[in-house]
Amino acid sequence: MKKFINAPEDVVREALAGVAAAHSDLRVDLENQIIVRADAPRSGKVGLVSGGGSGHEPLHGGFVGRGMLDAAVPGEVFTSPVPDQILAATQAVNGGAGVVHIVKNYTGDVMNFQMAAELAADDGITVESVLVDDDVAVEDSTWTAGRRGTGATVFVEKIAGALAEEGASAADVAAIGRKVNENSGSFAVALTACTTPAAGKPGFDLPDDEMEVGVGIHGEPGRRREKLQPAKQIAATAVESILAAKPLQRGDRVIVMVNGLGGTPQIELYLLYGHVAALLADAGVEIVHKLVGNYVTSLDMAGMSLTICRADDELIRLWEAPVVTHGLRWGA
Amino acid sequence: MKKFINAPEDVVREALAGVAAAHSDLRVDLENQIIVRADAPRSGKVGLVSGGGSGHEPLHGGFVGRGMLDAAVPGEVFTSPVPDQILAATQAVNGGAGVVHIVKNYTGDVMNFQMAAELAADDGITVESVLVDDDVAVEDSTWTAGRRGTGATVFVEKIAGALAEEGASAADVAAIGRKVNENSGSFAVALTACTTPAAGKPGFDLPDDEMEVGVGIHGEPGRRREKLQPAKQIAATAVESILAAKPLQRGDRVIVMVNGLGGTPQIELYLLYGHVAALLADAGVEIVHKLVGNYVTSLDMAGMSLTICRADDELIRLWEAPVVTHGLRWGA
Amino acid sequence: MNFDADAARAWVVAAAAAVTENADHLTQLDSAIGDADHGVNLKRGFTAVTAALDGFAADGPGAVLVKTGTTLISKVGGASGPLYGSAFRAIGKALDGPEADAAALGAALRDGLAAIRKLGAAAPGDKTMVDALDPAVEAFVAAAPDGLGPAAEAAAQAAEAGAKATAELQARKGRASYLGARSVGHQDPGATSTALILRALATVLD
Amino acid sequence: MNFDADAARAWVVAAAAAVTENADHLTQLDSAIGDADHGVNLKRGFTAVTAALDGFAADGPGAVLVKTGTTLISKVGGASGPLYGSAFRAIGKALDGPEADAAALGAALRDGLAAIRKLGAAAPGDKTMVDALDPAVEAFVAAAPDGLGPAAEAAAQAAEAGAKATAELQARKGRASYLGARSVGHQDPGATSTALILRALATVLD
Numbered sequence A, B: 001m002k003k004f005i006n007a008p009e010d011v012v013r014e015a016l017a018g019v020a021a022a023h024s025d026l027r028v029d030l031e032n033q034i035i036v037r038a039d040a041p042r043s044g045k046v047g048l049v050s051g052g053g054s055g056h057e058p059l060h061g062g063f064v065g066r067g068m069l070d071a072a073v074p075g076e077v078f079t080s081p082v083p084d085q086i087l088a089a090t091q092a093v094n095g096g097a098g099v100v101h102i103v104k105n106y107t108g109d110v111m112n113f114q115m116a117a118e119l120a121a122d123d124g125i126t127v128e129s130v131l132v133d134d135d136v137a138v139e140d141s142t143w144t145a146g147r148r149g150t151g152a153t154v155f156v157e158k159i160a161g162a163l164a165e166e167g168a169s170a171a172d173v174a175a176i177g178r179k180v181n182e183n184s185g186s187f188a189v190a191l192t193a194c195t196t197p198a199a200g201k202p203g204f205d206l207p208d209d210e211m212e213v214g215v216g217i218h219g220e221p222g223r224r225r226e227k228l229q230p231a232k233q234i235a236a237t238a239v240e241s242i243l244a245a246k247p248l249q250r251g252d253r254v255i256v257m258v259n260g261l262g263g264t265p266q267i268e269l270y271l272l273y274g275h276v277a278a279l280l281a282d283a284g285v286e287i288v289h290k291l292v293g294n295y296v297t298s299l300d301m302a303g304m305s306l307t308i309c310r311a312d313d314e315l316i317r318l319w320e321a322p323v324v325t326h327g328l329r330w331g332a
Numbered sequence C, D: 001m002n003f004d005a006d007a008a009r010a011w012v013v014a015a016a017a018a019v020t021e022n023a024d025h026l027t028q029l030d031s032a033i034g035d036a037d038h039g040v041n042l043k044r045g046f047t048a049v050t051a052a053l054d055g056f057a058a059d060g061p062g063a064v065l066v067k068t069g070t071t072l073i074s075k076v077g078g079a080s081g082p083l084y085g086s087a088f089r090a091i092g093k094a095l096d097g098p099e100a101d102a103a104a105l106g107a108a109l110r111d112g113l114a115a116i117r118k119l120g121a122a123a124p125g126d127k128t129m130v131d132a133l134d135p136a137v138e139a140f141v142a143a144a145p146d147g148l149g150p151a152a153e154a155a156a157q158a159a160e161a162g163a164k165a166t167a168e169l170q171a172r173k174g175r176a177s178y179l180g181a182r183s184v185g186h187q188d189p190g191a192t193s194t195a196l197i198l199r200a201l202a203t204v205l206d
């Protein structure tokens, strides 16, 4: 297996040790496997906690810091964290104003965060949960597990984090997070499968001239397999898929992210962004802010995801608010 | 070929169009294929220009902005830019105080930048050049092409950029750049080959249990091929190779970069950083600042490079100075 | 022989061995329609359970199984951690004496199934562990009058058949649901591990 | 026939065709010991040269070759752009009349070689284009008394032999030098393209 690791079962713990060594503005609890702002808990401030399986870095650990998360809870690679970890993070960031959990919609994440929230409630901590389910490649249905949480998580964490920093209540922080999620859609395409340390080989085989369309961020195959298309066509598929599920009107403003899944060079992401920008301009939609880079990855997968979030004055103001994390930083 | 592109020969131009669409704080001259700070030229400020083949992003375009480069000159993928481009960038950033070229030591880069410098001189622009040759995997010899310029380029651009921002002379900016280069060593290991758009397939085959040791950033094979080692051992090889060429004493302070070559997940880079930090601590060396992430890439290559720069008060002060670019940002 | 603390412990230890031995296979199944961690998850969890039970004083099977469930919740993560963890806790809570007969164990297993269905909201046919556990519980209860051994054997066979049959189903719950029709043709990893756990019970009660 | 503007143009057009036809092969050679762009670089450059020469009024071969060199410098990049560009410029500058005989072209080619050696500082044996061009120039000059055709044929053969022989050398210049001993066993891409360019000259002057 081609990875810079020592043993598959030690990857997450050893990577956290590296984070601890690297960043003195973070407190890494190696026992509980959580990453916490060094200044947490801040009295009177809502604590913002997110987490999920590892392998999506910089999500979530890279987004811990002023104006974004108070704590991140990394599970094993592609495995939701356990309730004990989530509870420890919740306790660590509780400054008396309650805690908001940002949870990507996967069965495991939902259940483990739910259990942790119940344990926290026993502990007297109010927990609000925001469920992120932005991936329009999956049909939205009450009969299934529903849509996956992917790229919009970054938007939810940034905007809810900014509101929390302003001193808003847990209910308001959760409400804005839900609004961001409601306004957002994502769509992803993969050119290769990723390799988890435990599996040691790619999750699926993909011929040289084919791509997986509608993939998630856990190495699973997508909704369908197609012949590889030019970037321009792929960008169009992504934009159309999102707009079909989350329609936009001429004059709407949006925040956009062209995200790499881990193995895609930046030069290709910018190339894709150029096409996305042109397509949205044609639709009369104004891109107010954008991210182009690796923000929500799937280990070493070559692939891209597009996230589009309809934004109003409030969301734009909160997006522009200062953020000081290792994965996202501006305004301070 | 598994890439988000339309046609191999259009990749760089179309990616630049994406950069132009994305970043209004940059001026992208699509004709000359250069990226320039929107506020250039700044009267009285030394203009800092770097460039080289594309495929190393965020280097160099991601480092254009306040406190770092004034312009970047991207050539075709892995191909040095031509003198015309470099001249156009030199002219665009000349605020009357002269221009400093930061050139990675490759035959093509050296010759093309040299030709551009001569053309600029004909134009009345003084150009100083800083040659970066930090890759200790290559022997330093006057009989060969010498050492490659790799990771230290980021350090040179950041620190020289900070001094230029303070209003220093071209000679002083170049001098500090040379000092950073002199104080720096890098060493890289690859687990896979990268694929250029033009070639369409990996540059070399590497069995599943082998790695290339002492690679550059252009997809070439390394100095030797070895059985894949645990991350801890790879970190030790990198540290030892650098210290053998650029010795450090107990008590020395350093700036360190654990850099991904494009296809390596962040979790592995942090894991490596943990080992590097432990090794340097054992050597009595203090890591004052560090970068962990993708800064100087080789397209989609799975690999890592380590750069260590011995730093004094002046270098540390300039490292900490504000920088506002899309690839590196703090203090503002 | 009734189902006492030692039997419960033996079941869990046998399940741990089975899961560990088949970890790669479970992970491979999860690789096809999930995220390639099911075997790793259960191996990690059951290894922790074995350690937790070592020297753990229990006055009946219930305490052993509650401890097992609690440990799984703390160590597995993912979807299977809370599901299996809650199931073992529910089974354990239903067994409050020093030992249980087949009828009591059947009722307890039914509580375990209920816990999984309550937490995961999966119905039979959704291509999950429920498709192995549901027929297994029914088979166990039906054969309970024949005693523990035959009931457990019937349950194991039903679970194995149920797990096999998931291959033809389209997933509506769990990660495999994201694949839509492409999930058909692959056996569900969770249903497969459920069959292993019930086979372990049958072996122990044989 | 002497070497006039039309012959110079024919040479460059033939070289462009040869380089384009062999672009993939050159890139493959560069992939083994370099960065997999030599064929792409030269194809891009010579395509631009062909366009630049289209309708370009020249009063002699010198102007055609200077234009060729200038265009290569502007379009190729990498190491080969400045090297080939400067060489063509030097050859062109040495040819100031409306036409040149074999002796004059031989002297001009020697200037081209000198330009490459001045810029790149490579000596014969360093595993670069010099290992094809140096013997080619010598052969051309030696055979010049026999006329342009035989001289060019001798040069082409010498270049081809020189290119082939680079396979055994360890690189001391260019990217292949980073490989140290591992560069041995691979033919140098630049020497190979030099042989193509001189073969084009021989074909045109045949």
Ligand SMILES: Nc1ncnc2c1ncn2[C@@H]1O[C@H](COP(=O)(O)OP(=O)(O)O)[C@@H](O)[C@H]1O
Pocket (backbone or CB within 6 Å): A078, A079, A080, A107, A108, A109, C030, C034, C035, C037, C038, C039, C041, C042, C077, C078, C079, C080, C081, C083, C116, C119, C120, C121, C122, C127, C128, C129, C130, C173, C174, C175, C188, C189, C190, C191
């Ligand atoms: N909602 C659900 N109800 C019951 N079982 C489920 C549900 N979701 C998933 N499962 C089971 O969990 C198994 C996957 O477990 P595992 O791979 O450990 O967790 P994850 O899906 O989080 O990676 C599936 O094969 C399935 O049997």
Ligand SMILES: Nc1ncnc2c1ncn2[C@@H]1O[C@H](COP(=O)(O)OP(=O)(O)O)[C@@H](O)[C@H]1O
Pocket (backbone or CB within 6 Å): B078, B079, B080, B107, B108, B109, D030, D034, D035, D037, D038, D041, D042, D077, D078, D079, D080, D081, D083, D116, D119, D120, D121, D122, D127, D128, D129, D130, D173, D174, D175, D188, D189, D190, D191
């Ligand atoms: N210093 C040098 N002197 C002469 N020729 C050189 C030198 N360096 C490189 N070359 C030639 O250039 C060729 C590579 O050209 P190309 O691939 O286009 O440029 P780059 O190496 O910059 O990618 C080599 O095969 C070699 O023949």
Ligand SMILES: [Mg+2]
Pocket (backbone or CB within 6 Å): A053, A078, A079, A080, A108, C035, C037, C078, C079
């Ligand atoms: Mg999982």
Ligand SMILES: [Mg+2]
Pocket (backbone or CB within 6 Å): B053, B078, B079, B080, B108, D035, D037, D078, D079
């Ligand atoms: Mg090149």
Ligand SMILES: [Mg+2]
Pocket (backbone or CB within 6 Å): C030, C034, C035, C036, C037, C038, C078
């Ligand atoms: Mg799984």
Ligand SMILES: [Mg+2]
Pocket (backbone or CB within 6 Å): D030, D034, D035, D036, D037, D038, D078
């Ligand atoms: Mg090359």
